[in-house]
Amino acid sequence: MKLLLKNAQIVNVFTDRLETANVLIDGEKIIGVGEYNDTDADIVRDLSGKIICPGFIDGHIHVESTMLTPPELARVCLPCGTTAIVADPHEIANVCGFSGIVYMLEASEDLPLSVYIMLPSCVPSTPFDETGAVMEAEELRVLYSHPRVLGLGEMMNYPGVLADDPKVMQKISEAHELGKLVNGHAPLLGGRGLDKYIAAGISDDHECSTIDEAVERISKGQHVMIRQGTAAKNLEALLPLFDEPWSRRCILVTDDRHPADLISEGHIDNIIRSAVKAGKSPLTAIRMASLQTAEYFGLKSVGAVAPGYRADLLVLDDLETVKVCDVYCGGRLAVSEGKVIDFKKPEIRSDIRKTVRNSFYLDELSPADFYIESEGSRCRLIKITPGQLLTDEWIAEIDFNRANGIDIKRDILKLAVIERHLNTGHKGIGFISGIGMKKGAIASSVSHDAHNLIVIGTNDEDMAAAANRIRAMGGGNVVVSEGKIIAEMPLPEAGLMSDLSAAEIAAQNEEVRMAVHKLGASAEIEPFMNMAFLSLPVIPSLKMTTLGLVDVNRQRLVSLFEK
């Protein structure tokens, strides 16, 4: 069955030119671009006045950060013109290990959106992370044979690379031996350290926040991923990279983008649009978002409108707004006039589904589980800074005789991180300042990177109730007040994702967010987002893990009590 798209202008990413030609598609592939006519095809579409360009590719995304399953992500990404993503299922791997990665592969099989996978390189991220799984080279090895696995995901453990850690180097060398890529993640690394990191064969970075960082990386042979996510926005600083000679070594990525942003702003199309608005060439931006990403990842015959290429095509109104009308994925219409054409959700093998849906292994909690046995009165508190993931350490006098140390007036609330993968009973309990809640408690199963159960509360009873609700839901976010659940967002897939749509998730997320603010949380913070990073002991300076407080700068556990 042959399809002719005629009379449109074609974005040629090989020549950075617009050309007038007809496109002939047979099955999944483009078989001709040029002077083809109606008699060559079974179906003919006249696209006069429109522009055809290759589908956009997100070169680095964590699907779990969207809280959407791959099929639901496809539903929200496809109308944005995204026809392929390269996903690092790092979050689910921390919860479910091998099964988590298999889940992501199965959940993305045969979608109109092409989903490629980079294997998570750092599970766990640090020795303080009590995860559901440990993934060494042995665990990763077998997965490389999957045709959609393109390499090893972001190597965040750059100290391990610099120190020639044998387990880290083994993961890298095994990827290379199989001809696979290794993604980078080394913010602010430069000079000799960067040389060593790159010489180890780590070929890109998405953590550049300044043009100098990017230029050094490109000059040393790395590809730079220009990231524009929900929290981390680097586009403005990196706009010069859309010019020569830089653009040839850069691709566009979102990394972490929330569903509300996907709905309101878009996806890769949003980055292109922003670059164009800033005066950059849409032809260059489209090339960076298509051919270059495909070629960088070694995806053959993807990312261009040319003979032999996979017919992943967008029909645009114009190059200024980059408004996507229609999307073809492998020659089939996937989006028509902005509306996704329904597709079948992939079946997940029952054993894998069961593992992912039952990721909590934790006994029911009682208020007593949140009780702190006093060893003194001078305590280390985590202090949140609005708008940042960095935290400060604050030494405060705590009166354990009143509410076991909680002091709502001084904004000293209780924080607990409870191991939830292996029912070890490990937990870290302490205090936090900066949330501002006056009553109730909040809890979540999203707490980077180990995704243990994290709870913040104004009293132990509500904390226990919130924690138990998360446990009962198999994961999610919840807001509790006076023993009652006042808002919740279930995330039953590994405690990270929902199987609802982006719009439903965004609505639930907003509801939960508003509920915390109703309990008095400071308007300056995003309570659940801030909370999700309170247990990540790679961002300074004081964090809480299941093993207790971690002094991030010194990379060691410290006591709650300052003696």
Add this chain to the structure above:
Amino acid sequence: MKLLLKNAQIVNVFTDRLETANVLIDGEKIIGVGEYNDTDADIVRDLSGKIICPGFIDGHIHVESTMLTPPELARVCLPCGTTAIVADPHEIANVCGFSGIVYMLEASEDLPLSVYIMLPSCVPSTPFDETGAVMEAEELRVLYSHPRVLGLGEMMNYPGVLADDPKVMQKISEAHELGKLVNGHAPLLGGRGLDKYIAAGISDDHECSTIDEAVERISKGQHVMIRQGTAAKNLEALLPLFDEPWSRRCILVTDDRHPADLISEGHIDNIIRSAVKAGKSPLTAIRMASLQTAEYFGLKSVGAVAPGYRADLLVLDDLETVKVCDVYCGGRLAVSEGKVIDFKKPEIRSDIRKTVRNSFYLDELSPADFYIESEGSRCRLIKITPGQLLTDEWIAEIDFNRANGIDIKRDILKLAVIERHLNTGHKGIGFISGIGMKKGAIASSVSHDAHNLIVIGTNDEDMAAAANRIRAMGGGNVVVSEGKIIAEMPLPEAGLMSDLSAAEIAAQNEEVRMAVHKLGASAEIEPFMNMAFLSLPVIPSLKMTTLGLVDVNRQRLVSLFEK
């Protein structure tokens, strides 16, 4: 053992800029580019005033056309700054099949020059070619596992691709399934035919002789190889490709270049030099000859001066003359001040060496073997056009009663092509005009593509003597007069290559050439080069094969006698 190259300017092929930096090398690899100093290294070289650039890569070469074995080719290419070649051993495969390819792999193992191989796709080239081997997909398959085999060589059989010939398509699809490239060769193909050829997954072409041809191919996604060989010179016509947007999709190749040219003009450096002389950027030309070739062929960490890259580096005097002083191959000095540092010739397995060295299977010939039984007097003659490989058909009256039809006054000589691989006794004998020899005979084992024994003579006795001398030498070129050998060039390796040096080969070649002219051959022709193409039935219009005369335009055998 660490080596520091300091104070040079570095050609950065990622940014098209010259930068001042020191280069630190550890073993085969570059480990740092930047502010390194003497204390970082065991050996320090001060290269003040010099330029360091990545080694040049020839993206398409037939080693056999240089008549040099791979080690001797290395000796002449390395001082030109060539550190890697991608060779298609098409000629030797026509003679020795699988063993011929294995020979080329073994003869190029562990050379300072990196030799990559594309498997010959068309052996034999046409149904009229009686070759020493037939290579179908089955014969090629096992060779892809060799780490230096990068794909399937130039698919000259484009009619086969356009007709979906199952054997052709099987070869292509097997290469693709293994993630390998398929090189193209489709001169003058355009429009729908080109679309189909490209859509079959043939990703480059080196036969572009006009800018329009090149632009169409680049626009449709192919890489264009800008070829500058001994006979085929496309650089001048394709000079605009050194500018944007074209340069990014072009690489530099020689295809076929004779040893005398390699000595006098150079190799890839000669193409760069010519482009620079024509006003093109040396930085662009160097990028096209290094990083782009490596990336196109999927060679990881080759083609740049950057951390992690293989230390294949050139030390240049300047960017105008592109004069190569020193060459490092994998961190080891291979050329010092223009002189090759001696290296060990690879050992060839005895069975393979025996096959290649004994490629003739043919009984001794007598003058009677060249006798033509007359069936009339009007004959089809091949007429040579000076300076071209095209031939004309000339119908002439032949008097078989005098010298069995040879008529030196009218420049009608005898031409014979004798099957020499399987001793079938097949031979084609006829007449040729345009050589101009007044006495003697010449013979060669170089006759494209089947490389049977080809002989041109003024009498049957000298033809037999010349043929028998080629047979006795196991291949080569020979000039005979009055029964005596007056000049010869042995090519004992498959009848195609010598194990002498480039200078020796060039001298022998010149001696043989002059000897034919002394016998009266026209000054306007290159007798051995013209002769080598007289049996190639893909170049119009009349050619001689072991099966007899071929009308190339109609692709069928025709009788010597016009009735």
